[in-house]
Amino acid sequence: MDDQVSSQTMRVGSLSPTSTISQPGLDLSGLPPIAIFTAHLKDEEERTLKKTLRQYDAPLTTDISRAKIFIGKVGTKRRAEFELRSRKLVVEEALALKRPASPVKAKGHSSKRRKVGVTSARSIPADERDSTTEDEVVEDSETEDEAPNAKHYTPLSSPSNFDGGVYNTPIFETSSNDDVVWVVKFDWVEACISAGHLLPLSENLVYKGKVLERPKSLNTKSIKAVFSAVAKKVPVSKTLLATRPPLVQDILDRAKSDARTISKKPTYEPARFGNHASRRFQGMAFAPSSQPVSPSHASQAAHLLQQTTSEYDGEDSDFPQPPDWVKKGVKYSCQRFTPGNGPNEDFLDQLKKIRTARTLIDDDIGVCAYSTIIASIAAYPYKLSLPREIAQLPGCDEKTAVLFVEWMNTGKIKAVEDYESDEAMKVLRSFYDIWGVGAKTARHFYYNNQWTELDDIIEYGWNDLDRVQQIGVKYYDEFLVTIPRAEVEQIASVVREHAVQLRDERVTVTIVGGYRRGKTESGDVDMIVSHPDLESTAGLVREMVESLEEAEWITHTLTMSLKNTNRGQHALPFRSANGAAAGFDTLDKALVVWQDPAWPTREQDMAENPKAKNPATHRRVDIIIAPWRSVGCAVLGWSGGTTFQRDLRRYAKAIKGWKFDSSGIRSRSTGKAIMIEGPNGVDGTPEDAEKAVFEGLGLEYVPPEHRVTY
Structure with a gap:
C-alpha cells in the first residue's frame, strides 16, 4: 500500500501561499465542509495544506459529523474506506446506476441456507506469505479550530461547460437527499490553484460514499474552551497524566469527556441473517480513540482516566534508561533481541487478543499496526509502569499508552472484554x-x-x-492439541531416518518454527531437510512422503509441491523477462497429517478387532526441502516470529534493495539471485549458513530464541 502512496509524490510544498501566485478567481468558500486525512502527511506538509486551503477560504473542519469532503494522501478505495471508518463514519460506496434498478432485484435476497464454494489460503504457512507492506499506523489529529458553519453550502461547478464565467457542471452534488462524502486526492487542490478555478475531480476522486451513520458532534465549544474546562475540573497534578506530554494530556482528557457522553451499548449488533449489512463484521471498537470504531456498534469508551494511587503519581517517578534500540528508534524487529516470556506478557496477551479481533474483521492495516506494537513491547526488557515508557517505543504512541492506562487502572481492557463475550x-x-x-x-x-x-x-x-x-x-x-518438545524431536528423528535411508548420512534435518524459538509446546512441526549435494535434494520430498506413508506415519498429504525440482533447483529472478513478478517461495514441500502408528495396546486391540482405530493424536507436520546453497535462507525464513519475518523482508527491501524469502535472495534492481551463501553453500551446518545470511544482510545475528515477536 505504501508503494501506492509513494507513487503520489507529495507536492504540498508547491501549494504554499509563499510559493504560489494567488488566483483571484479561485474561491473555495462555497465548498462543503472539508476535513484532512493526516495519514502519510508529515507535520509540515499538513500545516502547509491547511494554510493553503485557508488562503482560498476553504471551510476547514475537524468535526467529522459535518465534514463532506476529505482530502489527503489516499490512493485506493480500500484505504479511503478505512480512513472514513476510523473516523466513525459508517459508509457504503455510492455507485452511479447505468439504468433504473429492477424492482424484482431490489426485493432483497433469500435467507435460505445455500452452498457456496470457498477457497482459502490458510493452508499456506504464514512465513511463506509475502508481506513487504510498510507499517501504516493511522493518526487522527483533530486539533484544528472549527470552521464556520457550512451546512448550507452551494454545490460548486467545474468549467467543463464554461459559459461567461458560469460553471454549469456540478462537482459536489447528489441527485437525492442522501448524505454523501467525497474522498479526494490533494493533487486536485493543486490543480485548481494552478488553473485559477475549480476543475472536475476526474481521476482525483478516490471514493464517493453514502453515509449511513455519522458520529455525534462533541465540539459544541471551541477546542480551547473544552480543554480549559477539563483542566479546571481535573488538576494535572492529581492524575497519572502528569507524566505525559501536553498532546497526550489533551487526547486523554477528550477521551474522558467522551466516556461521559457515550451511552452503554453492546459492542456488536447481533447478526441479521439475510441483511446485507451483516456480511461485514462491524464491531470494531478494538483500539484507542482514532482507530476504527463503528458508531452503530460503539462500546462505552474505555475506563481511561480514573484517579490513580500514589504508586503511579508524580513527576519524579523515573523509569529505567531505555535500551539503545529505543534511543535510536530502530523500527525493524529483526534488528533487536526479542525473548519469550518477557516482563510484560500480561499486557501483551491483551494486545494479541485485540489483534486477533482485527484479523477476524478483515482489518489488515490494524493487524499490521498491532503486530508492530506487540513486537516493540515484547522486546522492551523492563516491566512497564508509566504510559510515557510506551510512548517512547518505536511503533507505539499515545494511543497505545491509552490502552496501558486503562489496563493499569482497571486490570482489564474493555475492547478485549467485548471481543471475548x-x-x-x-x-x-x-x-x-x-x-x-x-x-x-x-x-x-x-x-x-x-x-x-x-x-x-x-x-x-x-x-x-x-x-x-x-x-x-x-x-x-x-x-488444537499442542505438541510437546519431546514429541517434536521424535517426529523429526523419524523423518531424518527415512531421508537417510533414501540418500545418506549427510542429510540434515533442522527443526524450525516455534520449537526453534524455544516454545515448550508447538501447534505443528516445521522442519527443513537438506543435503550438500544438489542432486540429492531433487525429488526428495516425494520419495520421503511415499516412504513415510508406507510406514503408516503419514495418514494424509494436504499439499505436495515439486516446483523447485521442476525448475532445476535454480533460484528464480526477481522478475521474469517480460517484467512480470514471479513466484518466489517455491521450495519443494509437503504439508501432511502425521500419526504415530504404534500405540501400547496395538497388538491386543488388533487381535480383538482387525479394524481397531489408532487412538494416537493426529499432528500437522510440514516437511520443506531446501538446496544446500540456500539452506540458510530457508532456516532463517522459517524460524522467526511473524513480525520478525515481516520486518526481515521490509529491511531487505528498504536497506539493501533486495527481495528476501525462504528460497533465496534476489536484487530488486537487476532481478538476479544474490548468492550470500556462495554458489555451493556454506561449508558447515544449516545454522552456520543462517549466520552467513545475517552477515550478508548487514544484521547482527539474533539467536532464534530471541526472535519471539508473536
Whole structure:
C-alpha cells in the first residue's frame, strides 16, 4: 500500500501561499465542509495544506459529523474506506446506476441456507506469505479550530461547460437527499490553484460514499474552551497524566469527556441473517480513540482516566534508561533481541487478543499496526509502569499508552472484554481455528452461509469444502492439541531416518518454527531437510512422503509441491523477462497429517478387532526441502516470529534493495539471485549458513530464541 502512496509524490510544498501566485478567481468558500486525512502527511506538509486551503477560504473542519469532503494522501478505495471508518463514519460506496434498478432485484435476497464454494489460503504457512507492506499506523489529529458553519453550502461547478464565467457542471452534488462524502486526492487542490478555478475531480476522486451513520458532534465549544474546562475540573497534578506530554494530556482528557457522553451499548449488533449489512463484521471498537470504531456498534469508551494511587503519581517517578534500540528508534524487529516470556506478557496477551479481533474483521492495516506494537513491547526488557515508557517505543504512541492506562487502572481492557463475550466473534474464532480456513472464509461461513457451529459446516456445506478444509474439520479437536518438545524431536528423528535411508548420512534435518524459538509446546512441526549435494535434494520430498506413508506415519498429504525440482533447483529472478513478478517461495514441500502408528495396546486391540482405530493424536507436520546453497535462507525464513519475518523482508527491501524469502535472495534492481551463501553453500551446518545470511544482510545475528515477536 505504501508503494501506492509513494507513487503520489507529495507536492504540498508547491501549494504554499509563499510559493504560489494567488488566483483571484479561485474561491473555495462555497465548498462543503472539508476535513484532512493526516495519514502519510508529515507535520509540515499538513500545516502547509491547511494554510493553503485557508488562503482560498476553504471551510476547514475537524468535526467529522459535518465534514463532506476529505482530502489527503489516499490512493485506493480500500484505504479511503478505512480512513472514513476510523473516523466513525459508517459508509457504503455510492455507485452511479447505468439504468433504473429492477424492482424484482431490489426485493432483497433469500435467507435460505445455500452452498457456496470457498477457497482459502490458510493452508499456506504464514512465513511463506509475502508481506513487504510498510507499517501504516493511522493518526487522527483533530486539533484544528472549527470552521464556520457550512451546512448550507452551494454545490460548486467545474468549467467543463464554461459559459461567461458560469460553471454549469456540478462537482459536489447528489441527485437525492442522501448524505454523501467525497474522498479526494490533494493533487486536485493543486490543480485548481494552478488553473485559477475549480476543475472536475476526474481521476482525483478516490471514493464517493453514502453515509449511513455519522458520529455525534462533541465540539459544541471551541477546542480551547473544552480543554480549559477539563483542566479546571481535573488538576494535572492529581492524575497519572502528569507524566505525559501536553498532546497526550489533551487526547486523554477528550477521551474522558467522551466516556461521559457515550451511552452503554453492546459492542456488536447481533447478526441479521439475510441483511446485507451483516456480511461485514462491524464491531470494531478494538483500539484507542482514532482507530476504527463503528458508531452503530460503539462500546462505552474505555475506563481511561480514573484517579490513580500514589504508586503511579508524580513527576519524579523515573523509569529505567531505555535500551539503545529505543534511543535510536530502530523500527525493524529483526534488528533487536526479542525473548519469550518477557516482563510484560500480561499486557501483551491483551494486545494479541485485540489483534486477533482485527484479523477476524478483515482489518489488515490494524493487524499490521498491532503486530508492530506487540513486537516493540515484547522486546522492551523492563516491566512497564508509566504510559510515557510506551510512548517512547518505536511503533507505539499515545494511543497505545491509552490502552496501558486503562489496563493499569482497571486490570482489564474493555475492547478485549467485548471481543471475548461477543457471540459472533466466538463463532468466527471457532471457524478460524479450522486448518485450511482463513478469516475471510470464516466470515463467509457465518455471514453468508449462516453457519454457527461445526455441525452446520458438516451438514450443509461438506461437499463444498476443499480437501484441506475437510481434513481440518475432521481433526479439528486434535489439531488444537499442542505438541510437546519431546514429541517434536521424535517426529523429526523419524523423518531424518527415512531421508537417510533414501540418500545418506549427510542429510540434515533442522527443526524450525516455534520449537526453534524455544516454545515448550508447538501447534505443528516445521522442519527443513537438506543435503550438500544438489542432486540429492531433487525429488526428495516425494520419495520421503511415499516412504513415510508406507510406514503408516503419514495418514494424509494436504499439499505436495515439486516446483523447485521442476525448475532445476535454480533460484528464480526477481522478475521474469517480460517484467512480470514471479513466484518466489517455491521450495519443494509437503504439508501432511502425521500419526504415530504404534500405540501400547496395538497388538491386543488388533487381535480383538482387525479394524481397531489408532487412538494416537493426529499432528500437522510440514516437511520443506531446501538446496544446500540456500539452506540458510530457508532456516532463517522459517524460524522467526511473524513480525520478525515481516520486518526481515521490509529491511531487505528498504536497506539493501533486495527481495528476501525462504528460497533465496534476489536484487530488486537487476532481478538476479544474490548468492550470500556462495554458489555451493556454506561449508558447515544449516545454522552456520543462517549466520552467513545475517552477515550478508548487514544484521547482527539474533539467536532464534530471541526472535519471539508473536
